[in-house]
Amino acid sequence: MTRKIYVPADSCAIALGADKVAASLELQLGPEFNVIRNGSRGLFWLEPLIEVESEQGRIAYGPVLPDNIDEAFVNAVKSAGKHPLCLGLTEEIPELKCQQRLSFARLGITDPLNIDDYIAHGGFEGLHTALTLSAQEIVDEVQTSGLRGRGGAAFPTGIKWQTVLTTEASQKHIVCNADEGDSGTFADRLMMEGDPFCLIEGMIIAGLAVGADKGFIYLRSEYPRAATQLQQAIDIAEANHFLGNNIAGSDKCFRLELRIGAEAYICGEETSLLRSLEGKRGMVSAKPPIPAISGLMGQPTIVNNVITLASVPFILAKGAEHYQSFGLGRSRGTLAFQLAGNIKRGGLYEFAFGMSLRELVFDIAGGCRHGDAHAIQIGGPLGAYLPESLWDTELDYEAFATIEAGIGHGGIVLFNQDVNLAQQARFAMEFCAAESCGKCTPCRIGSTRGTEVMDRIIARQSTDQNLELLDDLCDTMELGSLCAMGGMTVIPVRSAKQHFPEDFHSGAQSRD
Amino acid sequence: MSDDQLKHALAELAMAHRDQLGGLMPLLHAVQKQYGYIPEICAATVAPVFRLSTAEVDGVISFYHQFKSRPQGKHRVQICRAEACQANGCRSLEQFSKDHLQLDYGESSDDGLISLDSVYCLGLCSHGPAVRVDDELYVQVDNEKMTRIIRELTS
Incomplete structure (x- = not known):
């Protein structure tokens, strides 16, 4: 009997040499070993993380770089034995063991493109449950679970689905927003590369819930590997009758198509995304009408983020009550936090809501890799920069709203003392100027003027007047912009100015 | 390749995406993949296939950072x-x-x-x-x- 050895085929692992490691192991281990290319466990500081089957469970080694593969290593792997790179049982790695992996239950455990492996690990259980329920019953389950949009806006998913279900139309659509453009986020990428069938299953269930037989995944072109994984997964699901006509032996049908964006951050905004899917410029449109009533081609459309949709199979399989039992207040279930930037143990951390930011970033992820932690940006490029005095804030949507910040998609970027927050504020404006769709003036012109104002502040020219001008401009952008691009660009700017005034004022020493 | 040949090839590519929902984006990806950029005559050539004006197609090309109007490096x-x-x-x-x-x-x-x-x-x-x-x-x-x-x- 052959023994299995796992070498992740995830983008980050590959960038660190996983393909070379896999090829080299295959060559040296011989035919009694079967090298499986699994997804990443999300413990990026240990990538490439190699695992070997043993009687106790999977034994992990990492980080295993191509240069580490010598005779001693190969012998250790063969016997699942001792080696300086051995980490013991994977499941016992403290940063993994402490997590609550619900949506990411299979991440790194399965071969992402092996549908039998997916089924053996609980795949399609949610779909089978859904096929026994009425459309309204599926929507009720999602409502009860308390699931909110994981793309950043945190809108209750059940309410969105109910609107699409209730709106009468001859054609409805399910659109997955896989335009994960926020810096510091990679949970969508991990899901699409590491467990693509889970997203597909979530989309099929969404289709059953609202009576839509057609779905699109709008994926950003910056994720080339996710594109090939998803397309293969769609083809495999079709060949196994989970997509197409008579899905899973039922009388229901659902077709799914992958579409690729073309490097435009704004297409992560749902109305912009829908225009792009229609083959147009990704211009934002005013709401109402909301996409749930008039979306793709003017038809009722669910637009949900990757993790939102991929959370649905678990909810249907294990029950809404079970999912709801995680988290607190109005933040139910788990969130896939992504630890990024200058961080010692960066990666994916799925936890129930409620832990403090400090606990997660420092106690679990180890704080900065180099230097001392100085600022944390949470929620992507439109998220706030937080100083140490706010790091004890509890990680839930409501607690973050009270400090004028947001958890967003769960991306957390750590900076050390080298960061200059005035430069970061300038970058927020510059980014907005580069990525604005241009439809509304506050965003299009405001961001350009904002970059200029920040340049003057950084050059210490008439600081007081320019800071006043900046406040005024931020108010205009916040209140006058059509969507979150212009409206929320002010969040990093204001938070940088409020919490790190020393970087903005003429009295202080410039640190750049 | 002469202009006529290029036009012909572009029109043929466009036909393959004509009946697809929002087919212009996949078409532009296909053109860029084939030629490394979007040739200038592309907009005018494919516009009628999608029942759009040349300006509308140009508008789409110029909106996205990835679509390039000039030849790119290898x-x-x-x-x-x-x-x-x-x-x-x-x-x-x-x-x-x-x-x-x-x-x-x-x-x-x-x-x-x-x-x-x-x-x-x-x-x-x-x-x-x-x-x-x-x-x-x-x-x-x-x-x-x-x-x-x-x-x-x-x-």
Whole structure:
């Protein structure tokens, strides 16, 4: 009997040499070993993380770089034995063991493109449950679970689905927003590369819930590997009758198509995304009408983020009550936090809501890799920069709203003392100027003027007047912009100015 | 290839996407893949197929950073300049790379080998600075690693 050895085929692992490691192991281990290319466990500081089957469970080694593969290593792997790179049982790695992996239950455990492996690990259980329920019953389950949009806006998913279900139309659509453009986020990428069938299953269930037989995944072109994984997964699901006509032996049908964006951050905004899917410029449109009533081609459309949709199979399989039992207040279930930037143990951390930011970033992820932690940006490029005095804030949507910040998609970027927050504020404006769709003036012109104002502040020219001008401009952008691009660009700017005034004022020493 | 041949080829590509919902985007990807950029006559040629005006198609091409109106280098080097990579020093890597290649973002080398572009996030945010060369990804790129990457492209 052959023994299995796992070498992740995830983008980050590959960038660190996983393909070379896999090829080299295959060559040296011989035919009694079967090298499986699994997804990443999300413990990026240990990538490439190699695992070997043993009687106790999977034994992990990492980080295993191509240069580490010598005779001693190969012998250790063969016997699942001792080696300086051995980490013991994977499941016992403290940063993994402490997590609550619900949506990411299979991440790194399965071969992402092996549908039998997916089924053996609980795949399609949610779909089978859904096929026994009425459309309204599926929507009720999602409502009860308390699931909110994981793309950043945190809108209750059940309410969105109910609107699409209730709106009468001859054609409805399910659109997955896989335009994960926020810096510091990679949970969508991990899901699409590491467990693509889970997203597909979530989309099929969404289709059953609202009576839509057609779905699109709008994926950003910056994720080339996710594109090939998803397309293969769609083809495999079709060949196994989970997509197409008579899905899973039922009388229901659902077709799914992958579409690729073309490097435009704004297409992560749902109305912009829908225009792009229609083959147009990704211009934002005013709401109402909301996409749930008039979306793709003017038809009722669910637009949900990757993790939102991929959370649905678990909810249907294990029950809404079970999912709801995680988290607190109005933040139910788990969130896939992504630890990024200058961080010692960066990666994916799925936890129930409620832990403090400090606990997660420092106690679990180890704080900065180099230097001392100085600022944390949470929620992507439109998220706030937080100083140490706010790091004890509890990680839930409501607690973050009270400090004028947001958890967003769960991306957390750590900076050390080298960061200059005035430069970061300038970058927020510059980014907005580069990525604005241009439809509304506050965003299009405001961001350009904002970059200029920040340049003057950084050059210490008439600081007081320019800071006043900046406040005024931020108010205009916040209140006058059509969507979150212009409206929320002010969040990093204001938070940088409020919490790190020393970087903005003429009295202080410039640190750049 | 003559203009007529090019027009014919573009029209044929367009026909393949005509009946697809929102087929213009997949078509433009196909054109760029085939020619390395979107030739100037593309808009006027494919517009009637999609029942659009030339201006509308031009509008779509110019909206997206990825669609290029000029021939590009054989290899596309993209440096991530988003916040997580900034936290790991991408600002200095950007400057070094521009100086080393003597190119600014959006420019191509005279020998037609390399185009330099920025990118906002490759999803490798715990291991920045991240760089993409065509479909290859690189992490923890410092000046030395960048020099090596460029040397491999030019040798």
